Amino acid sequence: xxxxxxxxxxxxxxxxxxxxxxxxxxxxxxxxxxxxxxxxxxxxxxxxxxxxxxxxxxxxxxxxxxxxxxxxxxxxxxxxxxxxxxxxxxxxxxxxxxxxxxxxxxxxxxxxxxxxxxxxxxxxxxxxxxxxxxxxxxxxxxxxxxxxxxxxxxxxxxxxxxxxxxxxxxxxxxxxxxxxxxxxxxxxxxxxxxxxxxxxxxxxxxxxxxxxxxxxxxxxxxxxxxxxxxxxxxxxxxxxxxxxxxxxxxxxxxxxxxxxxxxxxx
Amino acid sequence: xxxxxxxxxxxxxxxxxxxxxxxxxxxxxxxxxxxxxxxxxxxxxxxxxxxxxxxxxxxxxxxxxxxxxxxxxxxxxxxxxxxxxxxxxxxxxxxxxxxxxxxxxxxxxxxxxxxxxxxxxxxxxxxxxxxxxxxxxxxxxxxxxxxxxxxxxxxxxxxxxxxxxxxxxxxxxxxxxxxxxxxxxxxxxxxxxxxxxxxxxxxxxxxxxxxxxxxxxxxxxxxxxxxxxxxxxxxxxxxxxxxxxxxxxxxxxxxxxxxxxxxxxxxxxxxxxxxxxxxx
Numbered sequence: 001x002x003x004x005x006x007x008x009x010x011x012x013x014x015x016x017x018x019x020x021x022x023x024x025x026x027x028x029x030x031x032x033x034x035x036x037x038x039x040x041x042x043x044x045x046x047x048x049x050x051x052x053x054x055x056x057x058x059x060x061x062x063x064x065x066x067x068x069x070x071x072x073x074x075x076x077x078x079x080x081x082x083x084x085x086x087x088x089x090x091x092x093x094x095x096x097x098x099x100x101x102x103x104x105x106x107x108x109x110x111x112x113x114x115x116x117x118x119x120x121x122x123x124x125x126x127x128x129x130x131x132x133x134x135x136x137x138x139x140x141x142x143x144x145x146x147x148x149x150x151x152x153x154x155x156x157x158x159x160x161x162x163x164x165x166x167x168x169x170x171x172x173x174x175x176x177x178x179x180x181x182x183x184x185x186x187x188x189x190x191x192x193x194x195x196x197x198x199x200x201x202x203x204x205x206x207x208x209x210x211x212x213x214x215x216x217x218x219x220x221x222x223x224x225x226x227x228x229x230x231x232x233x234x235x236x237x238x239x240x241x242x243x244x245x246x247x248x249x250x251x252x253x254x255x256x257x258x259x260x261x262x263x264x265x266x
Numbered sequence: 267x268x269x270x271x272x273x274x275x276x277x278x279x280x281x282x283x284x285x286x287x288x289x290x291x292x293x294x295x296x297x298x299x300x301x302x303x304x305x306x307x308x309x310x311x312x313x314x315x316x317x318x319x320x321x322x323x324x325x326x327x328x329x330x331x332x333x334x335x336x337x338x339x340x341x342x343x344x345x346x347x348x349x350x351x352x353x354x355x356x357x358x359x360x361x362x363x364x365x366x367x368x369x370x371x372x373x374x375x376x377x378x379x380x381x382x383x384x385x386x387x388x389x390x391x392x393x394x395x396x397x398x399x400x401x402x403x404x405x406x407x408x409x410x411x412x413x414x415x416x417x418x419x420x421x422x423x424x425x426x427x428x429x430x431x432x433x434x435x436x437x438x439x440x441x442x443x444x445x446x447x448x449x450x451x452x453x454x455x456x457x458x459x460x461x462x463x464x465x466x467x468x469x470x471x472x473x474x475x476x477x478x479x480x481x482x483x484x485x486x487x488x489x490x491x492x493x494x495x496x497x498x499x500x501x502x503x504x505x506x507x508x509x510x511x512x513x514x515x516x517x518x519x520x521x522x523x524x525x526x527x528x529x530x531x532x533x534x535x536x537x538x539x540x541x542x543x544x545x546x
Contacts, residue, residue, distance in 0.1 A: 023455050027454070027455035035465055035468065038468055038469050042472050045333050045475075049329075049331075179304065179308055179311075183314070187314055196319075196321065197322055
């Protein structure tokens with residue numbers, strides 16, 4: 001089997017696996033919609049006081065909220081993707097079996113996480129977003145080109161998100177327990193991805209810092225591309241640089257980790 | 267699950283349940299303490315995580331002086347009440363969200379055959395002492411807000427603060443139990459419960475003036491979340507509630523909490539009775 005076909009099969013398999021949990025998906029849609037409604041009202045009040053905060057008008061702020069709800073599960077912004085499983089495999093030693101497989105560890109998990117992301121974007125993301133568009137004024141582009149550019153930004157966001165979580169998961173080779181790292185992923189994810197507030201609305205120097213960190217590639221960049229606030233090419237470069245850097249760091253950490261692998265038990 | 271128990275034995279059943287709850291929770295606390303460093307890390311982590319909401323609010327107030335006409339200390343007052351009340355419930359009953367997983371993997375059946383009230387077992391299951399982090403964080407914000415708000419403290423106002431905390435915890439508790447009962451039906455929908463529990467506490471962190479009239483009516487008359495803090499806190503702070511309600515409604519939180527409990531007890535019984543094992 002060609003390498004490409006192998007990883008494509010992993011993507012499809014992972015997509016199917018998540019598609020099995022239909023009730024859980026519906027429940028997730030409901031939760032994201034409820035949180036979206038709460039956030040929209042708080043943002044509207046905020047932009048009422050400070051029109052043009054962060055360079056957004058009210059419709060753009062609303063769009064940002066629903067995009068955040070749509071991408072929350074897909075990009076595993078609060079963690080909760082493949083990394084939970086990988087951490088567990090490292091902790092239990094099952095990772096030794098994975099390392100014997102004739103497939104690349106990083107690519108395998110990337111393919112698996114892409115399948116999950118694709119399902120959660122379609123299953124959990126689209127409906128809250130459409131709900132938001134139906135009931136609240138949003139700033140959506142009318143031309144196909146912007147939507148296409150947005151989808152490219154989403155794909156790059158997926159790679160950056162994977163890169164961050166892969167590094168976090170590999171740290172378990174040294175830490176043996178993933179709970180602390182997972183919590184760190186939650187805190188940084190929610191805060192630095194801009195789930196609490198758009199990064200361009202952060203005050204002063206703090207705003208400059210968070211907008212330069214890789215988390216900005218996940219929600220802020222796709223949002224700005226969608227709403228025409230950022231030049232698509234510039235956004236891609238930012239995302240791609242972080243994506244490549246994180247993937248390369250992941251490779252490096254992976255080879256360091258596998259050199260010190262000690263299989264437990266047996 | 268005897269449908270009718272004489273009053274005297276009903277009392278002893280509650281005592282049995284509480285005793286079982288304390289024993290099971292104690293067991294999980296001892297288990298959790300085995301890895302002490304990991305425990306400390308998770309408490310601190312929980313403190314940070316639950317503090318993120320408030321950081322978000324602080325960020326907002328770094329850009330504006332008021333939100334929906336409410337100042338930062340006033341919003342912090344709402345926040346502290348909501349998070350502390352919710353934190354108490356989340357510590358005592360939050361484990362009920364694992365019920366769905368237990369139903370799916372079949373281990374719920376073992377709970378049914380033990381001579382201990384099922385609700386006590388479900389509530390104490392995997393008792394997470396780390397959730398103390400949220401209570402600590404919420405009370406810190408509440409403590410600051412109590413000093414910072416510009417309020418003429420009268421006896422009823424002072425009294426309302428503990429009343430809000432207790433009735434708030436009970437109202438959230440009723441939602442947790444009803445949510446757990448819903449898991450019997452849905453089996454895989456802990457997220458729906460989260461929408462009402464975590465969603466509810468998030469909603470109550472912001473002033474009621476921010477939200478649409480229909481939403482405010484919904485959480486006042488249908489799912490009485492407004493009794494956790496919105497209504498009584500509006501009275502304490504001297505802010506008009508967005509709906510035209512008489513003042514005495516402000517003091518009805520304990521009553522609302524009692525009604526919630528009664529409803530969720532019925533829902534729980536109905537859920538438990540409808541339970542059919544996964545039996546494969």
